[in-house]
Amino acid sequence: MAPMADESMEREAKSMVSITNNSVKKEFNRGAWTAEEDRKLAEVIENHGAKKWKTIAAKAGLNRCGKSCRLRWLNYLRPNIKRGNISDQEEDLILRLHKLLGNRWSLIAGRLPGRTDNEIKNYWNSHLSKKIKQKEKQSGSSTTSVGSKSKKRRVVKKISTDEVKEEDTSINVGDQDSNISFDVDDFFDFSNEGPLSLEWVSKFLELDDSSCAFS
DNA sequence: AACAACCTCAACCGCATCAGA
DNA sequence: GTCTGATGCGGTTGAGGTTGT
Numbered sequence: 001m002a003p004m005a006d007e008s009m010e011r012e013a014k015s016m017v018s019i020t021n022n023s024v025k026k027e028f029n030r031g032a033w034t035a036e037e038d039r040k041l042a043e044v045i046e047n048h049g050a051k052k053w054k055t056i057a058a059k060a061g062l063n064r065c066g067k068s069c070r071l072r073w074l075n076y077l078r079p080n081i082k083r084g085n086i087s088d089q090e091e092d093l094i095l096r097l098h099k100l101l102g103n104r105w106s107l108i109a110g111r112l113p114g115r116t117d118n119e120i121k122n123y124w125n126s127h128l129s130k131k132i133k134q135k136e137k138q139s140g141s142s143t144t145s146v147g148s149k150s151k152k153r154r155v156v157k158k159i160s161t162d163e164v165k166e167e168d169t170s171i172n173v174g175d176q177d178s179n180i181s182f183d184v185d186d187f188f189d190f191s192n193e194g195p196l197s198l199e200w201v202s203k204f205l206e207l208d209d210s211s212c213a214f215s
Numbered sequence: 216a217a218c219a220a221c222c223t224c225a226a227c228c229g230c231a232t233c234a235g236a
Numbered sequence: 237g238t239c240t241g242a243t244g245c246g247g248t249t250g251a252g253g254t255t256g257t
Contacts, residue, residue: 032225032251054242070243071226106245121246122224 029063033072037062041069042077050078075116082114086123094120095128 029037037060044060050073053066062069075081086094090112097108105117105124112120 030227052242066242067228067244068226074244075225103246117245118225125247126223 028065028068030068033076037064038072038077041072045073045077071118075118078116080114081116086115090115091123091128094124095132098124098128 033041040060040062041056044056048056048059050056050070053070055066057064057066057069060069064072093112094108097111101107103121103124105121109115109117109120
């Protein structure tokens with residue numbers, strides 16, 4: 001979908017919302033962002049960095065909450081955002097990663113340079129989930145994905161000195177009866193975050209080759 | 216041409232977690 | 237240890253576009 005900034009001007013007026021807290025009343029713009037808002041936001045972030053979103057919103061003179069600014073930046077304005085069709089290779093990677101990680105979109109997105117968690121989530125919901133259902137119908141088998149449908153929160157990133165028992169961190173690759181088990185956070189060592197690493201992909205594909213849903 | 220049904224995706228919401236006081 | 241504001245995440249919504257009838 002093309003950016004809706006231009007045509008969204010007229011919607012701006014009707015998208016005001018008032019957040020009422022008894023006597024305190026703060027009104028924020030809502031809905032689609034205008035080109036002007038985008039420009040202002042990008043300008044402030046360029047000068048002050050992408051942190052303290054509340055301050056950024058105020059500095060930019062945007063009648064938006066910080067949360068909204070952050071989302072706009074991450075999903076749309078951030079540099080190196082890759083827009084457009086998801087390639088077959090990317091799709092395959094998403095499928096494999098989803099099988100491994102479940103609905104942990106930000107982790108999956110972290111391995112797809114230029115793609116946002118929101119984009120991947122949308123792509124999954126609109127394309128891949130259906131594809132999988134069809135596949136399941138055809139084969140009559142059911143593949144269970146890890147962590148999906150769970151409202152359970154993500155794993156604790158910071159390792160404490162105590163033994164952290166997060167049932168979610170240890171994941172079996174492939175089928176349930178697989179005996180390959182490892183710690184996801186070890187596997188996803190983001191300390192040397194970089195572009196899609198071929199080494200990493202090979203490592204992953206090796207592990208998951210036998211249990212790939214389809215390609 | 217008109218309408219309905221479906222699809223896509225940007226944006227919002229609620230909650231968990233983090234970080235600092 | 238507790239409180240509070242900021243941040244991050246996944247689920248959900250709804251406007252606008254597309255396709256089918």
